[in-house]
Amino acid sequence: MALLQITEPGQAADPHQRKRAAGIDLGTTNSLIASVREGMIQTLADQDGEHLLPSVVRYTDNGPVVGRLAVESAKQDPLNTIVSVKRMMGRGIDDLKRLSGQLPYDFSASEGGMVKIRTRVGDISPVEASAEILKSLVNRSTEKLAGELHGVVITVPSYFDDAQRQATRDAARLAGLNVLRLLNEPTAAAVAYGLDTGAEGIVAVYDLGGGTFDISLLKLNQGIFEVVATGGDSALGGDDFDRRIAEWIIDQSGYDKDVNPRQLRTLMMQARDIKETLSTCDRSGISIDVDDLKFNGTLSRSVFEEMIADLINQSIKACRRTMRDAGIDEVKSIVLVGGSTRVPAVRSAVAEFFGREPLGDIDPDRVVAIGAAVQADILVGNKPDDEMLLLDVLPLSLGLETVGSLVEKVIDRNTTIPVSKAQEFTTFKDGQTAMLIHVVQGERELVNDCRSLARFELHDIPQMVAGAARIEVLFQVDADGLLSVSARETTTGVSASVEVKPSYGLSDAEVTSMLKASFDHAQEDIASRSLSEAKVEARRMIDALLGALELDGEKLLAPGQMVLLNQAIDKLQETLSLENIEQIKEGVEILGKASEEFASLRMDAAVREVLAGRRIDQLEEDIG
């Protein structure tokens, strides 16, 4: 007799119950969280009614402070207050020097090569700082949504390379979030607009954020958003406008010493205000007095536009290139994203280049979070009838270092993901048992001009004469745009082990120790945390399988198979009460194996079904 299953109070068991999901725009300047509540998409506000959370983290002796409070203290405590952390994600020290010149921090390199910032509480990685921002947003949501978040969609610039995407995922992991998908920001913006307009055709998304510029061309057709091409500049943004204003002020003031961090911070904050004022007014007053740097005067819009003209032009150039990549010379609509698109000179340059006025009815600061929330809601299955599907592309080519520090492309940019490609290598010396493979990302021909992603060491290659071994390295890029690599020797079938050393990422050990540190801080027991994670994972698996069995079990499985599978499910169910992590993990593994064939049958059936449906459509088309 089957036992009745009774769930713990507060835990969802009814598969038709709505799951809580949210979209997060983890921005350079501001971050936002949005969710679908009672059928309405809303960005969520904090206790004071503020929707935008400044992406600023201040480290104090009493723990981190995130948002406006941190911004207010930025002037007094610049070295312990981290701003624009997004620009440092997945980056090494050399990149940062090259990218933005003056950042008021003391940097140190971590073991993985990723940059860290020296603060009073120790070295902080950008991943940790981002995790604080995520936690702060999610706290907001659990209050507003009255329930645990099932999962989140986090947006990233489409131009983010693998290291930057990995870093974003690590931050979410550190914040304890289930990431449903990393979504490109421009795609999210188009999703937000797509809901309202239902437009078909090519949409250009011009996204000038605080620290990054993206241009994406999306094809909208039959409810499917397809990214046709992406381009941009990961080191161009509204912050650069502010920097130009700050430089102009320094120049006008006649101050000729190096500016200190406090001065720089004050200048940058004033500059931002001036930029915003100039979006609606012809001129803006300036009054600055910090540590001997004094200036009183005005800046006119036309002078401001002159000083940023080359930056705007840089963005338009990227637009032209992306249009050409996609073989497109006309777009149907233009979506603007990011606060800096409020600058009139930006709007007019965009309108002039594309030959039409951009859309503007959704707040450019919120449009990305709104789109991410829509996607999150669909991904967790709250809208089973929704046909929307996002097809994305690899933003930058993946390649390998070859002789002479040249790059051999393995997967070209703008290839639709997921994608995999196998590349064959052979040994150089007799009896060689190991080789080093260097994976890079970028479009340039020299290794040093591309981003170093990882170095893989292949070991245990069977000893053979030079050139006889055949090592097949398989690159797989998943739907999040993240790369994984595996390798095997094809003549003998021996798998060579792959050791991944992310060039600018965090090693697994580093993530683990960070998690550990955060638990220590919260006085949490690591073992109990792992146990509860294992339980959640097991329950997720059971729920997924029960749902699948209810739908397709009788259709696809023989009665005997059904019984076996149900037994494996019951076994795993039993282990849940045993509080033993090893047994739970074993149960998950056994059930995984037992359900493999069923999973495969379901997938085949789904494909058959869609093609069968197609045949009927085709008939109708032929008749019509």
Add this chain to the structure above:
Amino acid sequence: MDFNKNYFEIFQLPVAFDQDPDQLAARYRQLQSSVHPDRFVDASDQEKRLSLQWATQINAAYNVLVSGLDKAIYLLELAGISIEDNPQLDPGFLMDQIELREQLEDISATAAGRLVDPHDDSEALHELDAFKEKIKIELHDLEKDFAVQYGTELRAAEITVYKMQFINKLLLEADKLEEKMLDY
């Protein structure tokens, strides 16, 4: 999933060079909307893995089926012919190729003198556009030849593919030059 199925079978299309692009695109979307990882966010790990494999395979198939050259090479493979690295081609064709390459170099030289002012390279750009148009027509003619030859004389189809490879490479070089001229 049956990885033994060829790309045409996966898309339930006849094994042939000529395909209706709209039909191909529509079928691609139908297939992806049933197997894509977005549809399996909450599924078991087995289903997630299968979904990734399927979606990857369908992308690979689609990329081949929409590309003239890749599709032609794939069709030859299905017929048991693998492409040679250094094929013998008739001297007349090779002479034409050398001439085309020289034309491209001329355009490049014309443009080089003007790179100082990126707004003043329109003449070289026009020349390049015309050049690309010309070789695209040639490529299109070769594709038409291939479509006919594939059903009747495989050896001729193979030769046509070698010619397509030449033209394709030239087109890529022209694209590279354009990129340089537009100062990307």
